[in-house]
Amino acid sequence: MVDCKVDKTEQKILDAALKLFSEKGYAGATTKIIAAKAGFTEMTLYTKFKTKQNLFDLVMIYGMKKLNEDASTILFVDKEFEDPLDFLETYVRNLEKFIWNNFEFFKLGFNQERKISEQFLMEGSYDFGKYIEKHLPNQKIDYMAFALSIFSFVYMYDLGKYQGRQDTSIDNILDKFIHNLSLSIQ
Incomplete structure (x- = not known):
């Protein structure tokens, strides 16, 4: 240890x-x-x-220690959600905060050996997928693929912020993404 x-x-x-x-x-x-x-x-x-x-x-x-701590305090919140949209909005915004707080570590993991990237994606998709399935049961979606899609979008959103891209529409991008996600579970 x-x-x-x-x-x-x-x-x-x-x-x-x-x-x-x-x-x-x-x-x-x-x-x-x-x-x-x-x-x-x-x-x-x-x-x-x-x-x-x-x-x-x-x-x-x-980095992994901080990631695990942040996952339990920022991402995987244990609360009752009003409806699926409330869950999705909370989850995506918390995921964005989680990725942003650990952005350099994620970037490091994705830029290193292929083995590390695959491990990040597989473990993350599984954990995120199980969390989504818990709060959005009985949906006709592949939870791992859904989780990976959300993670990928939010990571790319934060990559743009990290690289200093300033776009007037960036403030609304997460709102539009959350709206589109809600359409996929109706």
Whole structure:
């Protein structure tokens, strides 16, 4: 088991590493660049983490830990919904917040080895699909495919935000998407 306590120096390096690994990939994010972005020397990075692979592994471990915490506090809310539209609207808006709060980690996972991306998508689609099925029972939809479609749309929406795209219609996109989703379950 990994010790979940990190000091301020380690946290700054982990944060810089997550950002750079997500932007440049494992090979492109050198330890020198990571250390500089964190405000430390490369020697400090190696003192704290020993190897680039150890640093990457810890970024993944801490990212998964945060993802799981956020899933239970942001995404999978345990409440009674007024109707299917109320559920869909709450779910999509919470999913957007969940993805946005973990965007660099998702981007890292999707930009790395194919194995990681497939694992993200399969596990996420299953968990999201089961949650949707619980709140929208007896629908004539494939819950995993429905969940994957919603996740993909929201991820692309957040990718646009992350890349700084400013579009006057972006404020209404989620509303229109939620409306279209509601049509698919009527």
